[in-house]
Each structure stands twice: as structure tokens, then as C-alpha cells.
Amino acid sequence: MNVSVVLFTSDLRLHDQPPLRAALDGSREVVPLFVVDRAVAAAGFTAPNRLAFLADCLRDLDTGLRERGGRLVVRSGDVVEEVCRVACEADADEVHMAADVSAYARLREARLRRALEGEGRRLHVHDTVTTAVPPGALTPASSDHYAVFTPYFRQWSRQPLRDALGAPRTVRVPGPIGSEDLPSRRGLPGLSQGLAPGGEAAGRRRLTAWLRDGVAAYEDRHDDLAGDATSRLSPHLHFGTLSPVELVHRARRKGGGGADAFVRQLAWRDFHRQVLAARPDAADSDYRTKRDRWRSGRAAQEDIEAWREGRTGYPVVDAAMRQLMHEGWMHNRGRLLTASFLTKTLYIDWRVGARHFLELLVDGDLANNQLNWQWVAGTGTDTRPNRVLNPVAQARRHDPDGAYVRRWVPELAGIEGPAVHEPWKLSASERAACASYPDPVVDLSEGLARFRRARGRE
Template sequence: MHVSVVLFTSDLRLHDHPPLHAALDSADAVVPLFVRDRAVAAAGFDAPNRSAFLADCLADLDASLRERGGRLVVRSGDLVEEVCRAVTEADADEVHMSAAHSAFAARREERLRRALEADGRRLFVHDTVTVAVPPGELTPSTSDHFAVFTPYFRHWAGARLRPVVAAPRRVPVPEQVKGDPLPGRAEVAGVSPALPPGGESAARRRVAAYWRRGLDAYDTTRDDLAGDTTSRLSAHLHFGTLSPVELVHRARRRGGPGAEALVRQLAWRDFHRQVLAARPAAARLDYRTKRDRWRSERTAGADILAWREGRTGYPVIDAAMRQLSQEGWMHNRARLLTASFLTKTLYVDWRIGAAHFLHWLVDGDVPNNQLNWQWMAGVGTDTRPNRVLNPVTQAKRYDPDGVYVRRWVPELRDVDAPAVHEPWKLPGPARAALHYPERVVELAEGLDRFRRARTGTEREPRG
């Protein structure tokens, strides 16, 4: 009997899964394998919210495979060693997997290829599974990657996407290959209380509901903080419980400004991946340095703690940071505001904010997280690196009635707009009765510090 192994990574679904489709076409049986790679834990990528969401995804994938006569084999340890062990136990000839685009994944893939080839087996890597257009497929004439989104999007929009692959009806799995017990969400400590469920079934329900109620207005409502009308598909795209290729095809068939806006957001994911694939060091270093001497934990520890805990005295910032800890997710407009506030108003190193987001965000991945933080810090691909988002002005524009703020900042639940966005303007006794923190900095003071720092007239003190 001819057997293939399908290695699941960030593609935890059965719909539109080219590696699984290819393996079933070429073999009599397959081993659907997921390895809980200890290197991922060692690198700190197994944050509680993502670990809990992953447990949901694996349970759902296993249930879907069992409906088709199969099961998911889960192993823990070194990925290369565990894949090779499963290959030996199944007497498999080949392994199929999705391409990944980080430096870490590329090194791991190469190790796996060498190990399999040394044993006379083959590795097949399938692209456009975790992205719509792979890094390196679109390049300008003068560089190895696009550094600005708009020209990239023009090329991306004209790229030919592969067709969507149907979910298999049956997945026969050989009996001799055994796995570990599936992990459970309940085993994970430190999970956000309102973390949503993971898994392909939940993802497809979310898409169906959004297509009915939110997509057509996405272009006009996606910045509405109180309305919470974004798709909330980012975690499912991160774990691969949804196919970006399928979403682009479906949105284009739907048509209209809302669908076009969603497609543009999907293109941003691919844009960041092609930037990081070309410049892997940008995961930790400025893409375009301004030679900032950022304030650090040592010099701005109290301000950083207030930002993390949602106690800055700026209601929309505090609401967003509290949403993050409660849900493991944050509205995209709020991500921009909190990042601008930390890096521009407080002049704190963007890496401190990026690390905090990676700890809490269920959709947190390195390309989107690091490069979005650099964009807001003015050291990334933004063509206006010194822009500063005013949290009060932005709050009045995107949460005019203060609904979002009052949802997450209960101290202000009885304060009406516009005072809810500027509680420091309330009379002294009324302000004191709120038990809401004072502002960590005046906006004008923060803006002046940032501008002087960027022009080189202010530097972080030494010693």
C-alpha cells in the first residue's frame, strides 16, 4: 500500500488544502500529522491565547477527519524527528506540506528535506496555501521586493490565483501510526476570558455570518470602533482554518466596495510576508531606521506599565488595551492608535509594544505584527514616517458616542460623549469620583518630545 504523510502546520483545515489533495491523489492512504514543535515553544511563540486556540483547531480538524474515516495524528517534540518517525512507522514514500515564509520555517523545512532525502523519501512543498500570492512571485524591476504597498497591490490584484480545491470525502489513515492525546483548551493557563473558539467549523460559520451581515458595508464600517463590524477572521487566517485564496475568490465573486476593501486587507498580509521574506532581519530591526534612541523599560517603565494595563488616562487607548487582555484581539483601528501612542506619544521602543501584542493576540504572527508596529513607529514601510495619531481626535471620529470606551472602561460608563473622551475636562469633584487615572503625559508634551527626538535634539539619557 502506498502511503503519504501530510504535515499540517499553519493550514489546519480540510477545505482548499492542496497538500492533502495531492497526497490523496498519489497514495492509497495518508497520515494527517501535526507536530507540537518544541522549537516553537522555546522561541516563545506558544503564548496562552494561541495555544488555547490551537487546541480548538486540532480538535476540530480531528473531528472532521473522523467524519471522513480518518483521524489526526498529533506528536510532540522536534518536528523533523517526529515527521521522520511517522514516515518510518507508516512506510511512507513522501511528505506533503504547505510552504511557509519565515526564516525559522525555511530552516526547518530544509532540515526536513535533507533528513527525508537521506532516507530515500521525498518532500513536496505546496505554495499559496497560507497566502494568496507567495513572496517572491511579484517583484519590481529594481529590487527583490516591493517596499510600498500601493504598487505591490496593483501587481497583486492582477496575479492569477490557483483554483480552490474541494474538501476530500474520505481520508483513509493507516492504523499502525499512533499519536499523543489531543491537547485541550482547559490545559492552558493565562487565557483571555473572552477568547473566541478556534477551528475550521467555527471559521466557516463566521464567514457565512459575515457574508450575510457585514461584508457589503465593510468599506464604510470597518473603522467603527463601537460597531465592531470587522470580519474577525484574522485568527482563522493565522492558523489556516480559512484559505486566503478561497476568501479572495469568494469576495471577488460577491463584488462591491465592501468585498473590494476586504480583498485589499488580504493583500496586506501577503505584502508583509514578501517584505519579511526579503528582509528577515526586519523581524527585530528597523526596516528603515531613523536612528531613534527610544525610551526603554529602564527609563519609561511606569508609562509602559500604564499602557499595558490600560491606565494611561486616555480612554480610547485604555479601552483598546483592556479589550486586548480580555479577548486576545483588538480592533484594527485601535491597534493603530495604541501603537502610535506608545511609539510617538510616549516615544517607547516599538519592540516593547510588538512583544506585548505577540503575547496576547490570538492572530499574532511575526510578519503582520512586527511590520505593522514598524509602520506606526515610522521605521517601516510607511511613506509618512512622522505621522502621529491623536487619540482624542481619533476617538471622537471613530467612537463618537463613546460606546466603545464605556464598553471596556467601566469607570467611565456614566460619562456621556464628548466628555467620555476627555474626562480631565470634567469639574474636579466629578473627575475625582470617577477613580480614573490621570494622563501619563500631555499630548503636546509627547508630540514635542517625539519631534525633537526625530530631529536629533533629544536623546535617551545614558547611565
């Protein structure tokens, strides 16, 4: 046997693709395989926006493979069963895949290893494919993982990274290995209207443009809501159409304060993965419990619906939630303030917000999403768990003239300047002109007092 199977998961690219390069070593034939995992759908982790982006990624990956003489094989079903089936059909003696950190991914890997070994085949799992530094590679003396980002980042920054790999020139696929049709975003219901295209080619174009025109100003402008000065590369990192190792190398070569700030965000991504790898139950349970008795009942449900639909009466919160609905993406500063508003001003369980984000975000990543929500809710790794972001103060600071709000909340488009952030303070005639916009669902002082009582801060 001189055939390998490469199981693509969240590494849908040809550049800097260690499993593929290892599989091709020694002029082997390779079966590039993607399995549409029915268990993911059964667990409720599929979302229309991510399915559409995934379809784009798979089509682009197939195009790149065909340009090199290969093709992508697509199967559906149980991942372990389908990989073993394809390995048998191709008479392959080994399978290569990227490491992952979720409890499900690790269980899947263990099942696959046992099944392949039972057939006399080997499984090779590669680190630093979806992270720059492997989870578990950095540990403090007293624990199996870092619980605070700053000391983790100091160690992370000192780690030597492997070189980024070029894309292979040729990929030879044994035939005939049957494949299902490639998925398509055409006909998918419930897509966000402004959903960006997926695929490695689109990701590399965006990366090149970002390094040329955007990263230099990132340190100063990353919180500018209206300026939209972030990279928007998170969907490509989630699906692996871009390599975090390559991004770190290229940003460091670019240099400067903006590049350093961008690399720090990539380190946050690795940080969350090493937390989830060590504490897989943090995907659903409090990392550090505050014994919250989150609000429930009819009034709480009404507040949740207002938050989801972008009609809380706080314009910057509503603008961010409407951006999420329209694009399947939200500015990072918007994510922080909408999460703080839900968990601390409304005192709603962070899992409610995390679930809603996963239903819409094209970059809906389990580690980043769940642990960022916990960080904001004060049940995660934040060293100031009781901080509350005031949406009005946040709006004044990060959307000073109200351009972001006017872009996403058309009811308030006629309100000039920073007055748009507090429509309840407008004159009677001005308020009448935007009467379709709701009053605040809660007074901020009342929400703060309720949260402080709940956390025993009063």
C-alpha cells in the same frame, strides 16, 4: 510504498487544502500529522490564547478527518525528527506541507528536506496555502520585493488565483500509527475571558455570516470602534482554518465596495509576508532604521506598564488595551492608535509593544504583527514615517459618542457623549465621580515635541 505524510502547520483545515489533496492523489493512504514543536515554546512564541485556539483547531481537524474515515496523528518534539519517525513507521515515500516565510520556518523546511532525502523520501512544499499570492511571485524591476503597498497591490490584483479546492470525501490512514492525545484548552492558565472558539467549523460559520451580513458595510464601517464591524477572521487566517485563496474568491463573487476593501486587507497580509520572506531580520530589526534612541529607565518602564494595563489616562487607548486583555483580540483601528501612542507619544521601542501583542493576540502572526508595528513606528514600510495619531482626535472620529470607551472602561461609564474622551476636562464634581480613572501619563503636546526632537524634525 504508496503512503504520504501531510504535515499540518498553519493550515489546519480540510477545505482548500492543497498539501492534503496532493497527498491523496492516486488513492494513496495518508498520515495527517501535526507536531507540537518544542522549539517554538523554547523561543517564547507560545501564548496561552493561541495554545487554546490551537487546541480547538486540532480537535476540529481530527473530527473532520474522522468523518472521512481518517484521524489526526499528533506528536511532540523536534519537527524534523518526528516527521522522519512517522514517515518511517508508515513506510511513506513523500511528505507534503505548506510553504511559510519566517526564518525559522524556512530553516525547518531545509532541515526536513535534507533529512528526508537522506532516507530516500521526497518533500513537496506547496505555495498559496497560507497566502493568496506566493511571496516572491511579484517583484519590481529594481528589488527582490515590494517595499510600498500600493504598487504591490496593483500587481497583486492582476494575478490569476488558483481555484479553491473542496474538502476530500475520504481520507484513508494506514494503521497502526501511534498518536499522542489531542491538546485541550481545559486547564490552560492565563486565558483571556472572552477568547473566541477556534476550528475550521467555527471559522466557516463566521465567514458565511460575515459575507451575508457584514461585508457590504465594511468599506464605510471598518474603523467604527464601537460598531465592531470587522470580520474577526484574522485568528482563522493565522491558524489556517480558512484559506486566503477561498476568501478572495468568495469576496469577489460577493462584490461591492465592502468586498473590495476586505480583499485589500487580505492583500496587505500577503504584502507583509513577501517583505518578511525577503527581509527575515525585519522580525526583530528596523526595516528602515531611524536611529531611534528609544526611552529607557524607570520612567519609561512606568509608562510601559500603564500602557499594558490600560491606564494611560487616554480613554480610547485604555479601552483598546483592555479589549486585548479580555478577548485576546483588538480592533484594527485600536491596534494602530495604541501602537502610535506607545512608539511616538511615549517614544518606546516598537519591539516592546510587538512582544506584548504576541503574548496576548490569538491572531499573533509574526509577519503581520512585527511589520504593522514597524509601519506605525515609522521604521517599516510607511511612506510617512513621522506621522503621529492623536488619540483624542482618533477617538472623536472613530468612537464619536464614546460607546467603545464606555464598554471597556467602566470607570467612565457614567460620562455621557464625547466628553468621555477627555475626562481631564470634566468639571470637578464629574471628575470626582470617576476619580479611580488615572490622569494622563503625558501631555500630548509634550509627547509630540519629544518625538519630533528625537527624529530631528525640529
